[in-house]
Amino acid sequence: MSVGFIGAGQLAFALARGFTAAGVLAAHKITASSPDTDLPTVSGLRKIGVNFTVSNKETVKNSDVLFLAVKPPIIPFILEEVGPDIEPRHIVVSCAAGVTISSIEKKLSTFCPTPKVIRCMTNTPVIVREGATVYATGTHADVEDGKLLEQLMASVGFCTEVEEDLIDAVTGLSGSGPAYAFTALDALADGGVKMGLPRRLAVRLGAQALLGAAKMLLESEQHPGQLKDNVCSPGGATIHALHFLESGGFRSLLINAVEASCIRTRELQHVADQEEISPAAIKKTLLDKVKLESPSLSLASASKVSLFTSKSKKN
Amino acid sequence: MEASELWVGFVGAGRMAGGLARGLLKAGKVPASNILASAPSDKNLDAWQELGCRTTHCNLEVVHRSTLVFLATKPHTLPGVLEEIRPAVGPYHIVVSLVAGVTIQTLQRLLPPRTKVLRIMPNLPCVVQAGAMVFSRGSNVGDEEAALLKSLLSSCGLCEEVPESYIDIHTGLSSSGVAYVYLFAEALAEGAVKMGMPGALASRITAQTLLGAAKMLLETGEHPAKLRGDVCTPGGTTIYALHQLEKGALRATVMDAVEAATNRACDMAKD
Numbered sequence: 001m002s003v004g005f006i007g008a009g010q011l012a013f014a015l016a017r018g019f020t021a022a023g024v025l026a027a028h029k030i031t032a033s034s035p036d037t038d039l040p041t042v043s044g045l046r047k048i049g050v051n052f053t054v055s056n057k058e059t060v061k062n063s064d065v066l067f068l069a070v071k072p073p074i075i076p077f078i079l080e081e082v083g084p085d086i087e088p089r090h091i092v093v094s095c096a097a098g099v100t101i102s103s104i105e106k107k108l109s110t111f112c113p114t115p116k117v118i119r120c121m122t123n124t125p126v127i128v129r130e131g132a133t134v135y136a137t138g139t140h141a142d143v144e145d146g147k148l149l150e151q152l153m154a155s156v157g158f159c160t161e162v163e164e165d166l167i168d169a170v171t172g173l174s175g176s177g178p179a180y181a182f183t184a185l186d187a188l189a190d191g192g193v194k195m196g197l198p199r200r201l202a203v204r205l206g207a208q209a210l211l212g213a214a215k216m217l218l219e220s221e222q223h224p225g226q227l228k229d230n231v232c233s234p235g236g237a238t239i240h241a242l243h244f245l246e247s248g249g250f251r252s253l254l255i256n257a258v259e260a261s262c263i264r265t266r267e268l269q270h271v272a273d274q275e276e277i278s279p280a281a282i283k284k285t286l287l288d289k290v291k292l293e294s295p296s297l298s299l300a301s302a303s304k305v306s307l308f309t310s311k312s313k314k315n
Numbered sequence: 316m317e318a319s320e321l322w323v324g325f326v327g328a329g330r331m332a333g334g335l336a337r338g339l340l341k342a343g344k345v346p347a348s349n350i351l352a353s354a355p356s357d358k359n360l361d362a363w364q365e366l367g368c369r370t371t372h373c374n375l376e377v378v379h380r381s382t383l384v385f386l387a388t389k390p391h392t393l394p395g396v397l398e399e400i401r402p403a404v405g406p407y408h409i410v411v412s413l414v415a416g417v418t419i420q421t422l423q424r425l426l427p428p429r430t431k432v433l434r435i436m437p438n439l440p441c442v443v444q445a446g447a448m449v450f451s452r453g454s455n456v457g458d459e460e461a462a463l464l465k466s467l468l469s470s471c472g473l474c475e476e477v478p479e480s481y482i483d484i485h486t487g488l489s490s491s492g493v494a495y496v497y498l499f500a501e502a503l504a505e506g507a508v509k510m511g512m513p514g515a516l517a518s519r520i521t522a523q524t525l526l527g528a529a530k531m532l533l534e535t536g537e538h539p540a541k542l543r544g545d546v547c548t549p550g551g552t553t554i555y556a557l558h559q560l561e562k563g564a565l566r567a568t569v570m571d572a573v574e575a576a577t578n579r580a581c582d583m584a585k586d
Binding site: 222223224225226229243246247248249251252255256259 | 538539540541544558561562563564566567570571574
């Protein structure tokens with residue numbers, strides 16, 4: 001089986017790195033393409049032995065499983081460009097936040113009657129094989145196609161199938177989740193430094209504490225509330241600290257964050273479905289690069305393509 | 316000592332004392348005729364007489380005619396009462412103080428040496444036999460007396476022996492804690508009224524909701540966080556409401572309340 005990545009950014013790199021480290025796929029069976037050869041991830045991909053090309057068509061030809069690893073605004077361009085080359089054997093996996101299966105199927109169906117589409121939401125820790133991934137299968141994707149993807153993604157972390165309507169919530173929770181954790185870790189380290197620890201040690205200990213806690217929770221039958229209680233000796237240090245967290249509305253902040261990310265994802269999808277947005281909304285250099293590689297796209301057709309207005313670069 | 320042979324006296328006949336007595340009677344632990352209560356006026360004593368207990372205006376009489384003596388006066392009157400009854404207190408007496416803020420050390424100081432002294436902190440629902448009580452023993456109390464007290468008072472609710480340092484915490488958690496629940500209940504009902512439900516119905520449903528939730532906690536032994544999770548269907552009404560509670564930092568506020576009451580109890584005890 002060969003895997004291709006349209007896009008050679010953070011996501012493609014993280015997945016390629018994870019797959020090869022897991023031994024589930026040899027590097028030479030992976031192809032990645034991007035018009036932008038200056039990306040730091042491009043050299044990273046080359047280093048691990050992935051075939052890099054500037055031609056998306058080449059990636060499609062050399063893949064059975066095709067990951068669309070570009071930013072959501074670029075998806076429509078990509079689909080226009082590679083649509084003609086999609087064959088019944090291809091499994092098209094979109095990792096783009098907020099892009100629905102139906103929007104992808106609609107675009108591809110002008111080229112291919114029964115495109116196999118799977119929508120996937122993963123997260124950056126796939127790079128260290130501790131990713132959290134969910135997927136939803138499209139109309140023409142079989143159970144085996146889903147299982148194939150699941151096998152791939154399970155090699156780089158946790159992977160399970162869900163109904164598509166849950167994917168935005170997953171984005172809010174585990175898609176954005178690592179960012180919440182990095183923020184927390186940065187702050188925890190600050191706390192350590194304030195109380196006298198050297199920065200490096202503080203970061204190391206903070207990260208290990210969260211890693212250990214997460215591992216305990218995953219391996220335990222107990223409720224996190226119970227695990228928390230187990231740490232809090234009466235009148236001790238921890239309960240004093242927790243009181244501060246509660247006073248600051250720690251829990252509600254986290255709930256707010258997940259909610260905000262999920263709602264934003266839905267907003268972006270809404271905007272995408274509107275289908276009539278000017279190309280001026282995309283960063284011009286990006287659009288130029290994409291058009292350079294897609295001679296089939298005229299300016300006229302580009303202006304009718306559905307796009308996001310968002311300036312956000314990540315999920 | 317058999318409970319039925321016990322002569323129980325109450326110095327002070329207020330709500331809390333009455334609640335304990337009611338519990339003892341309901342559980343059939345002590346016959347009413349074996350209970351004697353004293354108070355300065357008749358105001359509180361009528362209720363005791365209706366139960367079939369005997370009453371008096373003389374504290375000394377209570378001590379003379381009882382083996383188990385509950386001290387249930389207000390804190391400021393206790394020193395005077397102790398001075399009064401001290402001559403009548405003997406080694407066979409078991410003295411149990413319900414008086415808030417008065418330590419075992421103080422009690423032992425004001426009573427004859429070698430007196431068996433215990434200190435108990437009940438809460439209001441003792442009056443309906445659903446109380447939460449903790450008690451601590453003084454230096455002269457053995458396991459037999461402690462076990463007797465525990466067995467007697469379990470008729471009024473939960474009764475646990477604890478180190479004396481926990482008594483102030485119990486005050487903040489459970490004695491005052493009952494008031495927090497009443498406040499919460501009022502607010503719940505008010506929310507329902509705002510949404511269109513008649514007040515009386517809202518209040519009845521509120522009380523039953525609290526009762527039911529507490530019963531589940533006690534009977535399942537599950538962690539409250541788990542029970543909470545069990546009620547929260549994804550994207551449902553409960554999780555939306557809980558988010559509001561978290562936004563209001565309810566948890567921290569409640570912790571603050573328990574802390575404030577406990578600290579206040581400590582401070583008052585020092586006075």
